[in-house]
Amino acid sequence: MTLKETFTHTTWPDASIVEDLTRLRQKNPLVHCVTNLVVTNFTANVLLAVGASPAMVVAVEEVGQFAPVADALLVNVGTVTAIDAGAMLEAARAANQAGTPWVLDPVAVGALSFRTDVVQQLLGHHPTIIRGNASEILALAGEGSKSKGADSTADSSEALDGARSLATRTGAVVAVTGVVDYVTDGNEVVGVPGSHELLTKVTGSGCALGAVLAAFVGVQDSVFRAAVSGSAVFAIAGERAAHDARGPGSLAVALVDHLYLVGREGDEAPVSST
């Protein structure tokens, strides 16, 4: 059985993706983010552009009050400190208890002991979606990590088996980001042609995708479908942005523009990614 046989490809502008993006913009979900300090601004701008309402509420004194009223929560451990960890665990606990769907982005898990321990504790609060690169997913799946800081040294397809077992074990939908993004619930796998290679030169592009997945799962009961739609919208915006950019600086700007423009009036000729 080849990889090709095990999953289907989905790309913008498939009908369900367009429908999910339209719903997101109608509902304007409130996305509670406890994310790393490198990407807060970029993440907020990405969420606003796609049609969500970001709220970076990070104090341990506030997260327990806020996560239950948000439509979705994102927890990203990229620059986690002990104080942050307390807030993340409280946010995840409150989200899980209140039924707020939440996305875990386990940046560089496996590479450093402290965050690896924090991530293991976060898993106890049942993330709805886990998004990571291949190295991170392999580390979480217990298949060893080859990460180099926040950058993956493995290809996303190598992490497919690990992603499936991680999904089965945790009950989360797992999204592995790479040249192709794979989304799996343990059984089904959908591949989304990932973003242009240049996007790996924009810090926080993966983290921003995690936030976009949170936005989609905040307005869509099917977690699997939300993760596929969010990945596809991000990928098409990334592809269009890479087409416009001459380097990573202009790419980051264009990505935010295209996340805003995609699917709006005038978007008559979506680029085909296949």
Place this chain on the structure above:
Amino acid sequence: MTLKETFTHTTWPDASIVEDLTRLRQKNPLVHCVTNLVVTNFTANVLLAVGASPAMVVAVEEVGQFAPVADALLVNVGTVTAIDAGAMLEAARAANQAGTPWVLDPVAVGALSFRTDVVQQLLGHHPTIIRGNASEILALAGEGSKSKGADSTADSSEALDGARSLATRTGAVVAVTGVVDYVTDGNEVVGVPGSHELLTKVTGSGCALGAVLAAFVGVQDSVFRAAVSGSAVFAIAGERAAHDARGPGSLAVALVDHLYLVGREGDEAPVSST
């Protein structure tokens, strides 16, 4: 009595606004910012562009030494934690004691208990200007909040009475940001045609306006006039930027460019906003 009868409109390039901007660039005020972690970079770039010198000094060990030597202070509670709150209160206390004018940006006050309490304590140090959206100003005025995270659900004109009573009660000039920005000292009200709607898709645009008001009040004895001038300069830059942008990513970049370009040589044909 209609709204139109209760206040005057002021826009760039009214003479007093041009004069205040010129003075700001001559004096290059040192603006001490204790702001939220989402907007630090954007705020610093906005201040540099308009002609001020930003200083993000945030440690409780340092703010008391710095606020007295700064020309103005900005306190923004967007991502306030317990540690931040201590620094904010110390900065506000020191500024108030030393006569350094200071701007309070009470992000999402009323929506979350912890920050609402912090903001109430900050009010005890007599902010010179309070800048917020309609929901925040209404919450502070004790007229209930309808905020959704950091985004207002009320129109700025709805908060006009609340703004007036808040100004009267606190002695601060109050600036309500929205489709029209209103500035009031409790008696007089000036309306400034606000920025383009797309600017609400740029995270921290309101926070950056708060910083700009601090820069203007750092070089201008009339607090009311400073708040009007700062709002008008920000609005014209925002309008020009929106004209150039194709989405929120390029808008944020263009806003910084236009805050730098406005009123400089070659700026012969200011856009009329009315």
Place this chain on the structure above:
Amino acid sequence: MTLKETFTHTTWPDASIVEDLTRLRQKNPLVHCVTNLVVTNFTANVLLAVGASPAMVVAVEEVGQFAPVADALLVNVGTVTAIDAGAMLEAARAANQAGTPWVLDPVAVGALSFRTDVVQQLLGHHPTIIRGNASEILALAGEGSKSKGADSTADSSEALDGARSLATRTGAVVAVTGVVDYVTDGNEVVGVPGSHELLTKVTGSGCALGAVLAAFVGVQDSVFRAAVSGSAVFAIAGERAAHDARGPGSLAVALVDHLYLVGREGDEAPVSST
């Protein structure tokens, strides 16, 4: 003896600089950053663009494990708090012990007591490179500070003697940033025509240069040569970016683009800076 007689000028595309940039991109050094919260995003994007792999690991629980495996470390005290100071000292200690070269960026040292004390403690861990503006270098050299927040009030050439004595005393290579950047090991001095004046309106441009120096020293045994090459690459990218930009917003974007583009295929006609 005139200044001109005491040092040589080096600019892109001198052969050694091109060689160092090529090596950097081949080796993709892992640069551990403990920097200020204003510039984290910009610094990470600058490092990715030039060809390095940034890792913003900031928790005191993690820095001691990470600095030894990184190729270089950057410590920047721009927004240092007591908690940050603990992490910075631990990172510097671990780097020094493991032989990881590290860059100290003593933002606003001399202007505020707390950070001045932190910087003095950091010096005990033997930074490989110290990068600062003239005011900061003068303050460290014990020749008094005239800083205004993070901005220098002195010219880089005024700090040349101070830089030399600081280098001799600490054993670090000292880079003074200004209209001309000077790099010295206490004996030799090389001047690099610095970046366009407009770059002083982009927050964190100096901080980003410090990160670039860390990237270069991570792949080059000669610390002095690494500091010269890094300064020259940053300067040429800054000059090209200033040529393209219409204000500080577009300048920041173009700088990241040009740090990516410089020296790549198609870069046939490097601008001469002399």
